[in-house]
């Protein structure tokens with residue numbers, strides 16, 4: 001298994017996004033993992049000069065509801081980029097596949113609408129170990145990386 005994870009983020013370029021407005025929509029399912037991702041995103045924003053209070057935070061019950069939450073915020077026309085944060089972990093039923101497909105298709109549809117960029121920070125893991133590895137473990141923190149992606153999208 002690959003362990004040579006390296007995030008390619010140019011903080012100097014992304015500091016120009018410090019005057020942009022960001023929102024995070026996060027899911028309450030698997031909240032221990034989601035909190036780690038949200039903190040990763042906030043850490044990135046603080047590194048480019050944004051305060052936590054300047055980031056709009058909105059919670060939804062589960063990842064399935066991320067699309068609706070993001071759509072509502074898109075329609076407010078107040079944000080330059082929105083990050084959807086969730087953690088979907090495979091269980092014993094087919095829920096995993098249905099939720100993953102719905103979330104990613106829904107977020108893709110929002111991007112096609114083009115109101116504002118919506119970044120997908122939704123982990124889709126087989127087990128909690130994989131989720132921990134991607135939320136501040138050996139594969140970095142996808143919340144941090146996705147916040148950088150959101151910043152970049154405000155500058156293109």
Ligand code: DLZ
Nearest residue numbers: 027029061062063064086087088089095
């Ligand atoms: C129902 C469900 C299941 C089984 N697993 C997860 C999960 O791993 N991660 C997640 O974010 N949400 C899960 N949910 C909840 C759904 O996303 C959704 O909130 C409910 O189906 C209600 O629409």
